[in-house]
């Protein structure tokens with residue numbers, strides 16, 4: 517490991533300011549490994565050169581790449597499965613009934629990483645709720661990471677990524693072969709609108725959401741940041757809308773404006 521304590525503190529403060537991601541002491545190895553990879557990809561000699569560029573305050577490209585490198589983009593199709601059972605069995609039937617007159621639905625995947633989450637929602641809706649094809653359904657998917665968003669927009673996944681969670685019938689129906697991997701068919705790809713959005717900055721979203729998936733991202737923030745984001749999620753959500761958090765996340769100590777659905781253990785919440 518080459519990163520010094522002073523350099524680690526500099527990176528930690530920079531990443532926190534730009535993304536609210538908390539890099540606790542003990543994460544020196546992670547930062548060192550990710551910045552070493554970044555240095556290589558940018559043709560820089562090593563971590564100290566990356567830090568020198570950061571310290572100069574004049575290399576916006578490196579700054580963006582450092583933030584990208586510090587995000588954890590772990591995701592998969594139908595991740596944790598249970599939330600998508602709840603979505604199919606409980607949330608969608610209720611929303612379809614309530615929105616029967618407007619025939620309009622707005623769904624937001626708030627930290628979509630490389631796109632598997634919003635594409636899962638799009639495939640689930642297409643498979644189980646074909647009546648929605650004549651509705652105005654908008655799926656907005658946002659993330660801070662430019663690289664993750666580029667993959668999401670491309671809709672191209674490796675064999676390994678496709679093997680993680682994607683049921684064979686969905687692979688056959690919604691993907692086509694692309695070299696050694698798979699490409700989401702354009703008809704499905706067009707149903708998801710990918711946009712850059714930093715959860716700690718202003719949200720350029722229009723209108724209330726009926727469903728928000730904010731899964732496996734709050735874990736990277738401290739409690740004040742969680743409270744602030746959850747407050748804004750509450751304002752962005754329709755009064756009868758639903759929110760999904762990750763399976764290891766909860767609103768305990770963060771907000772009393774949401775309650776879990778009785779006997780449901782999928783991370784699904786609604787306003788109290």
Ligand SMILES: C[S@@+](CC[C@H](N)C(=O)[O-])C[C@H]1O[C@@H](n2cnc3c(N)ncnc32)[C@H](O)[C@@H]1O
Nearest residue numbers: 535587590591627629660661714715731732733
């Ligand atoms: C572990 S992934 C979760 C992906 C997906 N929601 C899931 O559960 O599978 C976390 C994502 O949060 C994004 N992220 C981290 N900080 C963020 C911020 N301040 N604003 C928006 N997205 C952020 C990262 O770029 C990363 O793609």
